[in-house]
Amino acid sequence: MRVFRGRGPTVDADREASRTLLEVAADGERAVRVWTPHRQVAFGRRDRRRDGYDSAHSTADERGFPPVERDVGGRAVAYDGETTVAFARAEPIADFRRGTGERYERLASDLEVGLASLPGLERDRLAHDEPEDAFCPGTHSLSTAGPNGRLRKVAGIAQRVRQNGAITAGILLVDGREELVGVLEAVYDALAIPFDPDSVGTVATARGPSNPDVVRQKVEDALVGDAEPTVEPVGALLEESTGQD
Known part of the structure; x- marks a missing residue:
């Protein structure tokens, strides 16, 4: 299995590397990538159809989260550029x-295994469910029990499929809850979409480690599983992307 590490030099380059993963799969190879994306708010296709999209776009930018538009997934998600992990x-x-x-x-179960292997994060605190009015609501999420017993979403999963390949991917909030809640609340308010700030969780608030490198490695190990990994820098994906043009 090919394992790619690191992020591209820019938001656009990093997104291109992720798109190339699908080409790798279509060519008959398996691949895993777990990394920390650049700081951004990534809007989904449905967001762009909302009357408040322009306002939400400006709001994210004003708060220091460059707005981008993604091809997969549902509603807006935020990456702080330091502790938010993508997989x-x-x-x-x-x-x-x-x-x-x-x-x-399969991916949700493997992600749960990876998180449960982290020190301090007990498996019985994890659930394949999500709270009401969460960010990027969907049926494939992973949550933890909050201080009041209510679920807090820590990970969301999306999927993109083409003729010969599929990529299952998502976002994992490791730390930085306060800042992420602030920008998500402002963006969802501009979009006029229900959002409960208390529905946002992180690995750190669930008593797990706040170090994204530690979390990244455990998630990578879980997604690779029993396969033999061949580790490559993300630049290899960008080179393959260039070669396809």
């Missing part, structure tokens, strides 16, 4: 009409 697993497929649910469940 992706790409794999070849024989039939794009089958296996979507199984890939979601």
Whole structure:
């Protein structure tokens, strides 16, 4: 399995590297990437159809989170550029009409295994569920029990499928909860979408480590599983992307 580490030099280059993962899968190879993306708010396609999108776009920018538009996933998500981790697993497929649910469940389970291996984060505090009015609401999320017993979302998962390959990916909040809540609350308010600030969790607030490098390694190990990894810098993906043009 090819394992890519690091992030691209710019937001656009980093996103291009992630898109190239799907090409790797379509060519018959499996790949994993777990990294810390640049600081940004990534809006989904449905966000762009909202009347308040322009205002939300400006709001993110004013708060120091450059706004971008992504191809997969649902509503807006925020990366602080330091502690927010992204993860992706790409794999070849024989039939794009089958296996979507199984890939979601497999990645969610592997992510849970990785998080449960972190010091201080007990597995019984994790749930394949999400609270009401969470950021980027979806049916494939991972949450932890908050201080009041209520669920707090720490990870969301999305999937993109093409003829011969699929990429299942997501976002994991490790630390920086206060700042992330602030920008998400402002953005969702501008979009006029219900959002509960208390629904946001992080690995750190769930008693896990706040060091994104520690979390990144555990998640990478879990997503690779029993496969033999071949580690490459993210620049290798960018070179492959250039070669496809």
